[in-house]
Amino acid sequence: MAERRSLTARLAELIRSKSVTDEDLKLAHLFLVDGVLNIMAGRHSETGRKLLFWGEALRDPAGVQGPPQLDPARSGFLNGALAHVVQLDDLHVASSTHPGCTVVPSLLALGQDLPARKVLTALLHGYEAMTRIGKATGAGHNRTWHNVGTIGPFGAAMAAAELLSLDEDKTVNALGNAGTQAAGFMEYLDKGADAIHLHAGRAAEAGLVAATLATVGFTGPAHILESPKGLFAATCPDGAPHAVLDTPDAPWQIYATSLRHWPTSGHTYPTINALRSIRQEILDNDLEPKNFSRVEIETYQAAIDLCDRPIVSNLCGAVFSLQYAAIVAMLFDDITLDCFEAKAREALAGACQRVTLARSLDISMRFPQEWRARVTLHHSSGRKFVAEAQGAQPQPDVQLLEEAIREKARATFSRLEREEIDLIATVPGRSSLDEPFAFTVPD
Numbered sequence: 001m002a003e004r005r006s007l008t009a010r011l012a013e014l015i016r017s018k019s020v021t022d023e024d025l026k027l028a029h030l031f032l033v034d035g036v037l038n039i040m041a042g043r044h045s046e047t048g049r050k051l052l053f054w055g056e057a058l059r060d061p062a063g064v065q066g067p068p069q070l071d072p073a074r075s076g077f078l079n080g081a082l083a084h085v086v087q088l089d090d091l092h093v094a095s096s097t098h099p100g101c102t103v104v105p106s107l108l109a110l111g112q113d114l115p116a117r118k119v120l121t122a123l124l125h126g127y128e129a130m131t132r133i134g135k136a137t138g139a140g141h142n143r144t145w146h147n148v149g150t151i152g153p154f155g156a157a158m159a160a161a162e163l164l165s166l167d168e169d170k171t172v173n174a175l176g177n178a179g180t181q182a183a184g185f186m187e188y189l190d191k192g193a194d195a196i197h198l199h200a201g202r203a204a205e206a207g208l209v210a211a212t213l214a215t216v217g218f219t220g221p222a223h224i225l226e227s228p229k230g231l232f233a234a235t236c237p238d239g240a241p242h243a244v245l246d247t248p249d250a251p252w253q254i255y256a257t258s259l260r261h262w263p264t265s266g267h268t269y270p271t272i273n274a275l276r277s278i279r280q281e282i283l284d285n286d287l288e289p290k291n292f293s294r295v296e297i298e299t300y301q302a303a304i305d306l307c308d309r310p311i312v313s314n315l316c317g318a319v320f321s322l323q324y325a326a327i328v329a330m331l332f333d334d335i336t337l338d339c340f341e342a343k344a345r346e347a348l349a350g351a352c353q354r355v356t357l358a359r360s361l362d363i364s365m366r367f368p369q370e371w372r373a374r375v376t377l378h379h380s381s382g383r384k385f386v387a388e389a390q391g392a393q394p395q396p397d398v399q400l401l402e403e404a405i406r407e408k409a410r411a412t413f414s415r416l417e418r419e420e421i422d423l424i425a426t427v428p429g430r431s432s433l434d435e436p437f438a439f440t441v442p443d
Contacts, residue, residue, distance in 0.1 A: 006222035007244060008175040009168060009345065014248050015128045015158065020121055022250055022433065026398045028120040028427045030405050031090060031127075034259060035104030036423055037405075037412050038089045039441050042082030044416050045337070047194050051081050051201075072109035073208045076156065079105035079441070080204030081197040086337055087319050089200075090407075091266045091369055091392050092127075092257045095134025095151070096142055098200070099127040099257060102152035104209075105204040106159040111437045114163060116429035119437040122162035123324070124252050129175070130155025131253040132245075133225065138238035139302060139368065142186075145235050149184020156207020166214055176220025177210035177229050189306070189320055196316065202325030222245075251396075258392035259404050263337045266316075267303040268325035269391035270373035275329035277387040278377050291380040295326050298360035298374040302369035310352045318345055323352035326375075336415060 043047040055078045061068055070078065083089050083101035090100040103126035111119040134151045141147060150172045157178035161171040183200035210220065224230050226241040262272060279289050299322070307323035318340040327348055328339045338344060363372045371391035378384055395401040405424060413420040421442060424430055428437045 003224055005174075006172060007225040007241060008170050008179075008222060011129060011132065011244055012158070012161070012168060012175065013172045014245060015125050018124075018128070018248075018252065020124060023398060023432060024124060024254070025117065025120045025429070027252075027254055027396070027401065028123045029116075029427065030398065030401050030424070031100060031253055031254060032104060032120065032123055032429070033105065033405055033423045033427050034090060034408070035083055035100040036427060036441050037409055038083040038086070038100065039079050039104075041088060041337075041412050041429065042085035043438060043443065045085050047085050047197055048082055050194070051078060051085075051197070054078075062422065067287065072212065073205045075432045076105040076109045076208040077201040077205035079108055079201075080152075080156075081201030084197050084200035086263045087265065088260050088263055090257050091260055091389065092131045092134065092253060093266070094256060094368060095131040095137075095147070096266075096368060097130055097134040097147055097151055097155075099113075099130045099155050099254075101148065101200040102156045102203045102207065103127055103159045106156045106163065106208055107437070108439070108441065109208055110160055110163040113436045113438055115433070116226055116435050116437050117433040118163065120326070120429050120433070122159040124254060125162045126159030127254045127257065128252060129158035131257070136240050136243035136246075137232070137236045138240065140237035141239060142302065144186055146184035146188070146196065146197075146199050147188050149203050150182040150231070151233060152200060152203025153178035153206040153210065157210045158207075160208055161209030161214070164211055166211065170214040170217075172222050173220040174207075174211040174214040176224045176300040177213060177218065178220075179224035180221060180229060181206035181210065182235075186306075189316070191423055193316070201416050204224065223226065255396040256394050257357035258394050259408065261394055261404075261408060262335045262342060264325050264328075264335075265307055265320045266392055267299075267307050267371065268300060268320075268322055270303075270371050270389050271297050271322055271375060272325055272329045272335070273391065274373050274375040275326055275377070277389060278375065278385040281385055281387075282379065285383075287379060287381055287383075289330050292330065293354065293378045293380060295330075295355045295378075296358065296376040297322060297326060297355065298358050298376075299372065300364040301359050302367060303371070303373070304357050304359060308357055310355070310402045312345055312352065315340055315342075321352065322357060323355040324348070326355045327351045330377075336402040336411070338415075
């Protein structure tokens with residue numbers, strides 16, 4: 001009896017059978033620009049400087065005591081980790097993944113001098129693989145596993161498979177070996193360790209290594225997803241492997257991917273959006289936003305599990321704290337990375353005690369399709385303000401997304417105190433899809 005065709009083979013076929021329009025590629029180009037922005041922002045952070053120091057130690061510009069440049073795998077690791085550092089990388093809500101931080105490094109590592117059309121198609125393929133697998137893993141996976149590390153390798157490998165023009169057998173090998181490197185525990189949250197960024201870097205590196213090994217016939221487990229000893233059986237107590245292939249005719253998953261503007265966990269976005277609405281209402285009533293006695297947040301259980309952190313002692317803890325996000329949303333005109341740095345954390349010490357969290361049944365029932373929060377703020381004037389909001393929302397309209405990217409770029413360059421570069425025009429693929437992809441991320 002013939003062996004059943006693997007899920008990775010059928011996923012690769014589904015992805016490669018989808019039509020690609022110029023509009024799809026325009027959207028892909030903007031998400032590529034966003035990935036570049038996130039790598040740039042990551043370079044100019046405390047953790048980013050550690051990563052860059054590590055990278056520089058591996059190379060020798062003269063080529064005497066080491067290679068003048070990092071190889072594609074190490075380059076992918078560095079850019080993947082940097083892209084995730086400041087928590088501004090994109091978000092696919094239904095899969096709770098950040099495709100850009102693992103897929104974009106593949107393009108930068110292997111896409112040089114290839115036609116921009118091929119590079120942007122590879123981005124679509126990588127996003128599709130990562131988010132389809134991520135959507136099927138179930139909520140149980142994310143309780144202990146960090147899916148940037150576990151699902152990210154598939155996205156990087158699928159993108160690399162397109163760039164390397166791998167046939168089906170070699171693509172299956174690439175995905176199999178990417179999946180067997182899946183790793184990353186949520187334990188990093190307890191002490192705010194830098195390991196969260198290791199997960200993104202290793203995922204990008206794992207996908208690149210898996211795909212390049214496939215070019216020389218290095219084989220991987222074809223049934224890595226659905227096997228009794230595969231990813232879903234090992235890490236997904238409520239996963240549904242068959243869901244990876246659901247709705248094959250749906251638009252590319254990139255259309256369901258959101259841009260992020262605030263350097264904080266995506267699970268805090270519903271709370272922040274609700275409180276920004278309340279803040280504006282308070283200002284409209286000529287009241288002072290900082291004069292509140294308490295904030296009550298009702299949200300879904302996964303957000304509480306990940307972000308119930310009333311005491312923050314470092315940057316990672318602040319970024320993954322619903323309580324701290326609530327305070328920041330009320331007190332600052334603009335929410336930037338500075339709001340989460342040591343100076344701000346010291347100034348706001350103790351303020352998180354004014355924030356309480358509770359699980360909402362109706363909101364939880366809509367998760368993960370919707371990430372929502374309902375917030376009640378008690379103001380010192382005696383008034384009570386209530387608002388409910390969703391989290392980060394996709395911007396599938398190319399024109400709207402371009403405006404959002406330009407706004408994000410302005411904020412990024414301003415924070416870095418650098419003269420702004422028009423990255424949308426600079427990253428290949430904007431003016432012609434047939435131009436060669438020759439690009440280096442600006443320092």
